[in-house]
Amino acid sequence: xxxxxxxxxxxxxxxxxxxxxxxxxxxxxxxxxxxxxxxxxxxxxxxxxxxxxxxxxxxxxxxxxxxxxxxxxxxxxxxxxxxxxxxxxxxxxxxxxxxxxxxxxxxxxxxxxxxxxxxxxxxxxxxxxxxxxxxxxxxxxxxxxxxxxxxxxxxxxxxxxxxxxxxxxxxxxxxxxxxxxxxxxxxxxxxxxxxxxxxxxxxxxxxxxxxxxxxxxxxxxxxxxxxxxxxxxxxxxxxxxxxxxxxxxxxxxxxxxxxxxxxxxxxxxxxxxxxxxxxxxxxxxxxxxxxxxxxxxxxxxxxxxxxxxxxxxxxxxxxxxxxxx
Amino acid sequence: xxxxxxxxxxxxxxxxxxxxxxxxxxxxxxxxxxxxxxxxxxxxxxxxxxxxxxxxxxxxxxxxxxxxxxxxxxxxxxxxxxxxxxxxxxxxxxxxxxxxxxxxxxxxxxxxxxxxxxxxxxxxxxxxxxxxxxxxxxxxxxxxxxxxxxxxxxxxxxxxxxxxxxxxxxxxxxxxxxxxxxxxxxxxxxxxxxxxxxxxxxxxxxxxxxxxxxxxxxxxxxxxxxxxxxxxxxxxxxxxxxxxxxxxxxxxxxxxxxxxxxxxxxxxxxxxxxxxxxxxxxxxxxxxxxxxxxxxxxxxxxxxxxxxxxxxxxxxxxxxxxxxx
Numbered sequence: 025x026x027x028x029x030x031x032x033x034x035x036x037x038x039x040x041x042x043x044x045x046x047x048x049x050x051x052x053x054x055x056x057x058x059x060x061x062x063x064x065x066x067x068x069x070x071x072x073x074x075x076x077x078x079x080x081x082x083x084x085x086x087x088x089x090x091x092x093x094x095x096x097x098x099x100x101x102x103x104x105x106x107x108x109x110x111x112x113x114x115x116x117x118x119x120x121x122x123x124x125x126x127x128x129x130x131x132x133x134x135x136x137x138x139x140x141x142x143x144x145x146x147x148x149x150x151x152x153x154x155x156x157x158x159x160x161x162x163x164x165x166x167x168x169x170x171x172x173x174x175x176x177x178x179x180x181x182x183x184x185x186x187x188x189x190x191x192x193x194x195x196x197x198x199x200x201x202x203x204x205x206x207x208x209x210x211x212x213x214x215x216x217x218x219x220x221x222x223x224x225x226x227x228x229x230x231x232x233x234x235x236x237x238x239x240x241x242x243x244x245x246x247x248x249x250x251x252x253x254x255x256x257x258x259x260x261x262x263x264x265x266x267x268x269x270x271x272x273x274x275x276x277x278x279x280x281x282x283x284x285x286x287x288x289x290x291x292x293x294x295x296x297x298x299x300x301x302x303x304x305x306x307x308x309x310x311x312x313x314x315x316x317x318x319x320x321x322x323x324x325x326x327x328x329x330x331x332x333x334x335x336x337x338x339x340x341x342x343x344x345x346x347x348x349x
Numbered sequence: 350x351x352x353x354x355x356x357x358x359x360x361x362x363x364x365x366x367x368x369x370x371x372x373x374x375x376x377x378x379x380x381x382x383x384x385x386x387x388x389x390x391x392x393x394x395x396x397x398x399x400x401x402x403x404x405x406x407x408x409x410x411x412x413x414x415x416x417x418x419x420x421x422x423x424x425x426x427x428x429x430x431x432x433x434x435x436x437x438x439x440x441x442x443x444x445x446x447x448x449x450x451x452x453x454x455x456x457x458x459x460x461x462x463x464x465x466x467x468x469x470x471x472x473x474x475x476x477x478x479x480x481x482x483x484x485x486x487x488x489x490x491x492x493x494x495x496x497x498x499x500x501x502x503x504x505x506x507x508x509x510x511x512x513x514x515x516x517x518x519x520x521x522x523x524x525x526x527x528x529x530x531x532x533x534x535x536x537x538x539x540x541x542x543x544x545x546x547x548x549x550x551x552x553x554x555x556x557x558x559x560x561x562x563x564x565x566x567x568x569x570x571x572x573x574x575x576x577x578x579x580x581x582x583x584x585x586x587x588x589x590x591x592x593x594x595x596x597x598x599x600x601x602x603x604x605x606x607x608x609x610x611x612x613x614x615x616x617x618x619x620x621x622x623x624x625x626x627x628x629x630x631x632x633x634x635x636x637x638x639x640x641x642x643x644x645x646x647x648x649x650x651x652x653x654x655x656x657x658x659x660x661x662x663x664x665x666x667x668x669x670x671x672x673x674x
Contacts, residue, residue, distance in 0.1 A: 085526075149586045161523055164531055198486055198574040201410075206489055206571045230578035234586045243575075246531045249523040250572045251579045253555035258583040261474045261559045265618055266591075269611025276608045283604030286594025293590055 025055050026334040027111040028310075028327065031102035032062030033081045035117035036317040039066045042117065045323025046070070049331075056331050059109055061102040076105055084119050084316070091122040092129065099123060103130050106309050112334035113310025115301075115326050117318050124162055127304055127311045134339065136346035138170045139163055140306030141245065142313070143181055146255065147293045148236040155233060156182045156191075156240045160252045160302060163245035168211030171195070171242055173346070175212075177305050178240035179222035180345055184336035185303075185329065190223050191239035196247060197227035208244060221345075230254075259294050301326040303333065306342065310334045350380050351659040352436040353635075353652065356427035357387030358406045360442035361642040364391045367442065370648025371395070374656075381656050384434055386427040401430055409444045409641070416447040417454065424448060428455050431634050437659035438635025440626075440651050442643050449487055449629055452636045459664065461671035463495045464488055465631030466570065467638070468506055471580065472618045473561040480558060481507045481516075481565045485577045485627060488570035493536030496520070496567055498671070500537075502630045503565035504547035505670055509661035510628075510654065515548050516564035521572060522552035533569060546670075555579075584619050626651040628658065631667065635659045 032042045039062065046058055050072075057074075060067055064077040078098035082091055094100055099118040103126045106114050116123050120142075128140055141159035148155050158178050159166065166174075175193050182191035195213055197205040202213060204227055216224045225238070230251055233241050243251065266287075270280035280287070301318070304311040310333045314326035357367045364387060371383055375397075382399075385392055389402040403423035407416055419425055424443040428451045431439050441448050445467075453465055466484035473480050483503050484491065491499075500518050507516035520538055522530040527538060529552055541549045550563070555576055558566050568576065591612075595605035605612070626643070629636035635658045639651035 147586075149589055164523060164529075196575065198489060198571055204489075230575045231582040231585070233579070234582050246523055247572050247575045250521065250555045250568075251575050253523075254558070254576045254579040255583045257556040257559050258580045259587065260556070261472075262584065262587050262615070262619060264474055265615035266612075269608050269615050272611050276611050279604040279606070279608030281604070282607065283594050283601040286597050286601045287591075290587070290590035290594050294587065 026331050027057040028330050029059045029102045029105045029111045029114040031098045031116035032060050033098035041319050042323050044320025048324040049327040061098045082118050082122050086119055086122050088125040091126055100126050103127055113330045115312045115330050117314040117316055120313055123313055124304055127307055131307045131309045134306055134308055134343050137306040138173055140304050141174050142302050143305045144302035148234045150236040153236050154186055155238050159245035159248050161245050161249035166244040168208050171212035172215045174242045176345055177342055180341050182239045184338045188239045192223050192225050193240040194225050194228035194238045196241050196243035200227050200229055351656050352382040353655050354384045354427045354430045354436045354439040356423045356441035357385050358423040366644050367648050369645025373649040374652040386423045407443050407447050411444055411447050413450040416451055425451050428452055438655045440637045440655050442639040442641055445638055448638055452629055452632055456632045456634045459631055459633055459668050462631040463498055465629050466499050467627045468630045469627035473559045475561040478561050479511055480563050484570035484573050486570050486574035491569040493533050496537035497540045499567045501670055502667055505666050507564045509663045513564045517548050517550050518565040519550050519553035519563045521566050521568035525552050525554055
């Protein structure tokens with residue numbers, strides 16, 4: 025039975041989406057305690073939940089320092105409430121930079137963690153199979169030692185979140201052979217080679233990340249962010265072209281109707297809303313960032329991820345994993 | 350009237366594809382002189398071309414040093430022939446690393462060039478509009494000063510190859526605001542800010558690269574390679590899912606038939622075969638690397654790009670651009 029704090033404000037779609045997400049999740053999982061943070065008058069129709077009033081909303085463009093001054097914001101209050109309420113985690117759709125900074129500063133890194141990482145799941149060509157990528161943007165650069173820790177944390181996450189036994193861990197590189205990669209990546213390869221703490225399988229090119237072979241792909245935060253957004257951008261462009269193809273004339277529209285079952289499967293596979301957001305791994309709580317434009321279902325999925333990770337004691341597992349390192 | 354050297358060997362599809370590409374191009378452009386390098390017995394049915402016999406083929410996995418010892422290989426002989434035949438450029442489908450190393454060492458960098466870059470065009474969501482990206486993998490790391498030169502060379506390429514007047518040049522980054530980016534990217538931003546030599550427009554995220562706004566996107570070779578292959582991988586996965594959607598049952602097959610015109614347009618937009626490969630920019634000749642699995646049409650497009658760049662005196666333009674820097 026987990027306790028989670030939910031920042032209800034700051035998403036592109038307002039409280040309508042977050043409230044729908046909370047209601048959907050609570051119906052399915054009444055045993056999980058959800059504490060809602062936001063403007064109390066906007067949450068007045070949620071009487072069965074504990075509400076923590078917060079008067080401000082962090083603007084999307086807020087800088088790190090600005091956020092910490094916004095002590096009355098729902099985002100900062102939600103992070104604070106993890107400690108004051110003894111909760112296992114927190115979910116927010118707010119500004120990524122602001123949420124990560126507040127979480128790292130207030131919840132602190134797990135002892136031994138060099139740098140927390142933003143970790144998320146990508147779809148693969150195999151229906152239902154996911155690949156976990158970290159870091160996708162908590163940092164702008166990383167050392168070899170940080171990449172090695174990412175590999176360990178990624179492996180533990182893959183087991184806990186996706187139920188993978190002995191996850192296949194790869195390093196993102198510009199070639200699959202040993203000796204390829206950024207200078208930091210090459211250093212990490214040397215340190216990972218021959219490890220027996222998890223299944224390190226070598227380098228992987230960006231082209232193969234979604235092929236279904238890898239369970240975990242480790243990268244520095246800058247390149248990981250390029251990969252994440254490059255995949256999103258390509259999917260967006262292709263979806264747009266596909267929409268054009270189906271709407272340009274009656275023949276195309278009929279074609280869509282006939283093929284829609286298969287197309288729906290493709291859409292579900294590629295839809296980021298099904299992945300439930302990204303986790304900040306390496307801090308002393310489950311910190312889940314939902315997409316800024318999450319609708320009710322996407323927000324529900326973010327809460328689901330947080331609950332699953334809290335129930336699987338991911339923080340405790342990382343603490344132990346690093347203590348044995 | 351350009352003279353180009355063509356390495357006929359080393360592609361995944363053998364000489365059948367390269368011969369078809371050469372024939373197709375020659376029919377359309379009889380004024381261009383193509384010199385073919387390869388096993389003379391395999392090129393015996395090409396009597397209207399000058400043939401330079403080469404007995405070896407560079408293996409795909411050949412290291413840099415190994416290549417230079419393979420003096421009788423078609424790849425090395427093709428690069429050598431640029432000098433001995435006074436040609437404007439060379440086209441090969443061979444191993445990227447080997448081709449770039451041989452070209453840089455033998456043809457030499459243009460005076461003032463810090464590092465040559467691999468430059469290529471991506472499709473955008475706007476039909477027919479391309480975006481130029483460099484470096485997509487000649488280097489594994491780059492300094493701020495190298496990125497600044499890439500911006501200049503990219504702008505000159507965009508004018509010459511794509512006919513863009515005053516190309517809009519962006520820096521790839523993990524955020525669109527100033528102050529985002531890798532350490533090298535931030536340094537390049539500071540150096541580029543306020544330049545009046547070309548239209549520098551600031552940072553761009555990977556998600557927006559294909560939105561059609563940017564004409565040129567500058568990145569270090571490692572992240573550029575991740576972006577290129579991430580886009581390719583996503584397109585491949587989505588195309589596979591689409592194929593499944595259309596082939597799973599009769600209804601899907603009919604749907605495909607009805608929507609096929611629009612779908613063809615999508616396929617053409619996303620197809621890398623239409624982009625004609627990548628150019629190594631910054632050396633004293635037009636060096637075009639065609640995709641390893643190029644078919645006849647793709648190889649013809651690679652020759653077309655080489656001819657267009659040779660005719661537009663891209664090498665001379667970069668020489669002048671750097672001399673004025």
